[in-house]
Amino acid sequence: MTLNRREWLGAAGAGGAGALLASLGMAAHAQAALESLNIITGFAAGGTSDAICRRVATHLAPAYAKMAVVENRTGAGGQIAINYVKGRPGDGATLLQTPTSMLSIYPHIYKKLSYNPVTDLAPVSLGCIFDFGFAVGPAVPAQVTNVREFLAWAKANPQGANFGSPAPGSTPHFIGALLGQHGGVDLKHAGYRGTQPALLDMMGGNISAVSGPVGDMLQHVSSGKLRILGVSGQRRSRFAPQVPTLVEQGYADMAHSEWFAFFLPAKTPPELVQRLNGHLRSALASKDVVDSLATFGLEAMSSTPAELAALVKSEVEKWGPIVQRVGFTAEG
Structure with a gap:
């Protein structure tokens, strides 16, 4: 499956199709609310994953559940949260929100992954989509204005041939590694615990x-x-409309976006999945959620459970050859 941003946004109602989504969730809203809902994220409070959980939570209570609480179960690059949710009862009371990397890339970089992204989780809905940027700081001369020029500079200056990413094995890690391969230069990777520490190091001149x-x-x-x-x-x-895409700059195979999505335990009955899907789609169509997520560079987006299931499957298949090409493993 290839993400078509316009089609997804039309379905999500981010441009104002609230009436359509309200009708999709009408039957769900008529059912009795659960006592409580725990929304689980594998990342710390204050980050983008936490932000979308908290915005959506305000719309899920009291309609879907009388109380919706965000729980940050951090560690192991998001794996702890996934493992926790997969073992919970299928009663609709525990909802996982996770980025794509934990589902599409991790199966290829960990020899022994303690969950199966296809069989251990019940897809509910997409939540948002976002793009990555490749940026340089003061260690790189001002005359370097595009990716091709950076790669040429890095090749001529091997001491500066490096880049940082939010984490080893993440999508941005692979984007940097693939760019290095395109430029015929060995870009040394530095993995950080989040993007901001990497940016601070770059702006301080410690990495390029x-x-x-x-x-x-x-x-x-x-x-x-x-x-x-x-x-x-x-x-x-x-x-950042002034910045050209990697595809525009001649890297035809470098279109990589990431999404956050919501999942229930695999044992959850289909009717509960559909019910929560209706509430999530209404929440993600609301103007306050759309506008709030935009401040983080996130585009609100929703889907049906079947569309999300197909997306997960296609992303797992897509990243296998990429990981093999880069040659990275989490144990290596």
Whole structure:
């Protein structure tokens, strides 16, 4: 499956199709609310994963559950949260929100992964989509204005041939590694615990470049402390429309976006999955959620459970050859 941003956004109602989504969730809203809902994220409070959980939670209570609580079960790059949710009862009271990397990339980089992304979780709905940026800081000369020029500079200056990412094995890690392969240069990777520490190190001149979410970079662009050389989406990011995509710059196979999505334990009855899907789609169509997520560089987006299931399957298949090409394993 290839993500078509316009089609997804039309379905999500991010442009204002609230009436359609209200009708989709009408039957669900008529049922009695659960006592409580725990929304589980594998990442710390204050980050983008936590942000979408908290925005959506305000719309799930009291209609779906009388109380909706966000729980941050951090550690192991999001695996702890997934393992926790897969073992919970299928009563609709425990909801996982996770980025794609834990489902599409981890099966290929861990020899022994304690969950199966296809069989251990019940897809409910997409939550949002976002693109990555490849940025440089003061260690790179100002005359370097695009990715091709950076790769040429890195090849000529091997001491500066490096980049940081939010984590080893993440999508931005692979984007940087693939760019290095395109340029015929060995870009040394530095993995951080999040994008902001990597950006601070880059802006301090300790590393040359960072591959990470566009939304995390925007606050630093106006200050002139970093320059975004390219974005990873199929189309230019509406949050940085002046920056050309990697595809535009000649890297035809470098269109990589990431999404956050919601899942229940695999044993959850289909009627509960559909009921929660209706509530989530209504929440993700609401103006306050759409506008709030945009401040983080996130585009609100929803789907049917079947569409999300197909997306997970296609993403798992897509990343296998990419991981093999880069040659990275989590144990290596």
